[in-house]
Amino acid sequence: MTIHEALPTTVPQCGACPIRHRAVCARCEADELAALDALKFYRSFEAGQTLIWAGDRMEFVASVVSGVATLTQVMEDGRTQTVGLLFPSDFVGRPGRERAPYNVIATTDLLMCCFRKKPFEELMARTPAIGQRLLEMTLDELDAAREWMLLLGRKTAREKIASLLAIVARRDAALHLRAPQGKMVFDLPLTREAMADYLGLTLETVSRQISALKRDGVIELEGKRHVTVPDYNRLLEEAGDDTDGGFVG
Amino acid sequence: MTIHEALPTTVPQCGACPIRHRAVCARCEADELAALDALKFYRSFEAGQTLIWAGDRMEFVASVVSGVATLTQVMEDGRTQTVGLLFPSDFVGRPGRERAPYNVIATTDLLMCCFRKKPFEELMARTPAIGQRLLEMTLDELDAAREWMLLLGRKTAREKIASLLAIVARRDAALHLRAPQGKMVFDLPLTREAMADYLGLTLETVSRQISALKRDGVIELEGKRHVTVPDYNRLLEEAGDDTDGGFVG
DNA sequence: CGAAGGCTTGACAGTACTCAACCAGTGTGG
DNA sequence: CCACACTGGTTGAGTACTGTCAAGCCTTCG
Numbered sequence: 001m002t003i004h005e006a007l008p009t010t011v012p013q014c015g016a017c018p019i020r021h022r023a024v025c026a027r028c029e030a031d032e033l034a035a036l037d038a039l040k041f042y043r044s045f046e047a048g049q050t051l052i053w054a055g056d057r058m059e060f061v062a063s064v065v066s067g068v069a070t071l072t073q074v075m076e077d078g079r080t081q082t083v084g085l086l087f088p089s090d091f092v093g094r095p096g097r098e099r100a101p102y103n104v105i106a107t108t109d110l111l112m113c114c115f116r117k118k119p120f121e122e123l124m125a126r127t128p129a130i131g132q133r134l135l136e137m138t139l140d141e142l143d144a145a146r147e148w149m150l151l152l153g154r155k156t157a158r159e160k161i162a163s164l165l166a167i168v169a170r171r172d173a174a175l176h177l178r179a180p181q182g183k184m185v186f187d188l189p190l191t192r193e194a195m196a197d198y199l200g201l202t203l204e205t206v207s208r209q210i211s212a213l214k215r216d217g218v219i220e221l222e223g224k225r226h227v228t229v230p231d232y233n234r235l236l237e238e239a240g241d242d243t244d245g246g247f248v249g
Numbered sequence: 250m251t252i253h254e255a256l257p258t259t260v261p262q263c264g265a266c267p268i269r270h271r272a273v274c275a276r277c278e279a280d281e282l283a284a285l286d287a288l289k290f291y292r293s294f295e296a297g298q299t300l301i302w303a304g305d306r307m308e309f310v311a312s313v314v315s316g317v318a319t320l321t322q323v324m325e326d327g328r329t330q331t332v333g334l335l336f337p338s339d340f341v342g343r344p345g346r347e348r349a350p351y352n353v354i355a356t357t358d359l360l361m362c363c364f365r366k367k368p369f370e371e372l373m374a375r376t377p378a379i380g381q382r383l384l385e386m387t388l389d390e391l392d393a394a395r396e397w398m399l400l401l402g403r404k405t406a407r408e409k410i411a412s413l414l415a416i417v418a419r420r421d422a423a424l425h426l427r428a429p430q431g432k433m434v435f436d437l438p439l440t441r442e443a444m445a446d447y448l449g450l451t452l453e454t455v456s457r458q459i460s461a462l463k464r465d466g467v468i469e470l471e472g473k474r475h476v477t478v479p480d481y482n483r484l485l486e487e488a489g490d491d492t493d494g495g496f497v498g
Numbered sequence: 499c500g501a502a503g504g505c506t507t508g509a510c511a512g513t514a515c516t517c518a519a520c521c522a523g524t525g526t527g528g
Numbered sequence: 529c530c531a532c533a534c535t536g537g538t539t540g541a542g543t544a545c546t547g548t549c550a551a552g553c554c555t556t557c558g
Contacts, residue, residue, distance in 0.1 A: 073395070076491050079403040083395035094388055101392060128377065135384045139343055142387060143350060145394035146322070146332035152401035153449025154328040157546065192505060200402025202547055207506055224505065242325050406514065441537060454514055456538055473537065 013037065017113070022089035023063045024137060027129040035123055039115050045106040052092075052104040060114045061093030067110030068189035071102040072197060082198035083148075084141070087171045091137055095121045108189045152200045155240055160199040161209040162238035165219065169229055184229045192224075213238070262286065266362070271338035272312045273386060276378040284372055288364050294355040301341075301353040309363045310342030316359030317438035320351040321446060331447035332397075333390070336420045340386055344370045357438045401449045404489055409448040410458040411487035414468065418478055433478045441473075462487065 014020065014037045025036055042065070045051055051069065052058070064086050071084035083102060086092060092104060095117070124130045151163050172186040173179065188195075196203040213219050218238055220228040229235050263269065263286045274285055291314070294300055300318065301307070313335050320333035332351060335341060341353060344366070373379045400412050421435040422428065437444075445452040462468050467487055469477040478484050
């Protein structure tokens with residue numbers, strides 16, 4: 001694994017960390033945070049890099065500080081399915097597991113807050129707050145995975161695209177501590193192909209449906225990645241979600 | 250919620266419980282088990298009954314002792330997706346959550362080992378073994394959900410059916426403490442419609458593909474539910490899984 | 499300038515869906 | 529006892545959504 005390492009321009013203290021309130025460390029007290037602070041180290045990756053290959057030994061666990069990554073599964077014949085999108089504050093790695101079950105790929109430039117697995121597991125064993133928070137986050141991920149199962153199994157191509165846009169909009173709003181509503185502007189962190197792999201579609205279908213949503217005024221595009229949603233509720237209707245899909249943040 | 254309550258013919262002590270070694274209580278010591286024993290109560294349900302409606306207040310958490318249940322999501326227009334199959338030892342309910350996110354439906358006659366939510370949460374707070382085991386089980390469920398995402402997004406109808414049969418065969422073998430291999434015989438715990446809802450298909454497509462697998466000698470059928478798999482590896486090939494899909498038990 | 503990656507659009511094809519008829523087993527009631 | 533309804537399942541005919549194959553555009557980069 002060739003890792004492009006670079007010093008982030010700023011190495012925040014945990015207390016000043018942008019994901020402090022949502023990450024695996026969210027429930028830690030000052031002394032526990034100090035222990036994490038001593039263990040942590042940062043790694044940065046470029047868009048397109050594979051951080052971890054399925055089957056690799058996991059040497060570390062990590063939180064996404066900035067950027068977006070995907071978890072993907074690949075079948076023998078090349079069919080690919082993305083099974084998770086990792087946004088800032090999301091956690092990668094399973095304590096107690098030897099090998100990575102999925103490829104982890106940076107889809108934008110990415111900064112990770114890493115811990116060597118062994119010391120992290122030891123710290124976790126004597127810091128209940130970490131295990132509790134990890135359980136909470138895992139249950140949230142399970143909910144997200146099950147919502148995605150509904151999308152993959154039952155939604156049309158158009159609804160799938162609208163759902164993905166809604167999720168990206170929501171996560172982006174959460175980063176800026178805003179509630180998702182009204183007019184929203186954001187950048188797509190994924191290529192058309194990556195979107196297709198997440199939605200269980202081909203990239204051609206993704207392209208066609210994005211064009212259709214643009215034609216119908218559900219979204220506006222500047223370039224290929226910069227999206228304006230004039231009305232978030234309209235987007236949710238297109239996504240086929242009841243009500244507002246709950247507040248995930 | 251109308252619940253058909255019946256005394257199970259035998260009410261096992263925890264020490265003699267058939268799911269003892271795999272359920273949420275698996276890691277508990279004798280004294281912790283005694284505390285659980287004092288809290289627990291059994292409920293039985295008939296095939297087809299809905300135990301919990303999405304949006305209901307969750308009064309209890311529970312383990313499946315025998316039988317099979319599904320977790321399902323329903324869209325406003327009626328499209329239905331099953332997002333989880335619950336086999337014996339699987340856990341239902343999320344400590345710390347008020348309302349049920351999914352319908353829970355018994356697809357066979359079902360026996361549940363229940364705990365009122367509040368006392369269970371309190372016990373969990375002072376019994377790390379329970380929280381640890383729950384984290385472990387939740388991570389396993391997350392893996393299963395992600396495997397299902399690959400199925401829903403990328404597999405053909407035929408592969409989906411074969412995958413479902415393989416999973417039922419594997420879980421059934423695990424119940425009898427056998428490894429999945431060679432000739433296997435089991436009963437399908439689901440109707441064609443329930444299978445369709447789990448696989449993201451229509452019941453007609455399910456029926457056609459089962460007929461096709463039968464025609465091709467991958468499976469044999471006695472009645473609609475009783476399945477013989479002459480060669481488990483052949484079934485895995487049809488499912489499109491690399492190798493043997495790992496040992497989930 | 500040419501090559502490559504990312505994307506869009508068109509033409510056509512195929513898998514799975516829709517609509518519909520029909521079959522088997524079970525339970526009910528005249 | 530048998531007609532009848534009902535549930536769960538199978539099969540056929542036609543359709544449509546999405547996939548496949550292909551051409552071509554735009555931007556970036558060497």
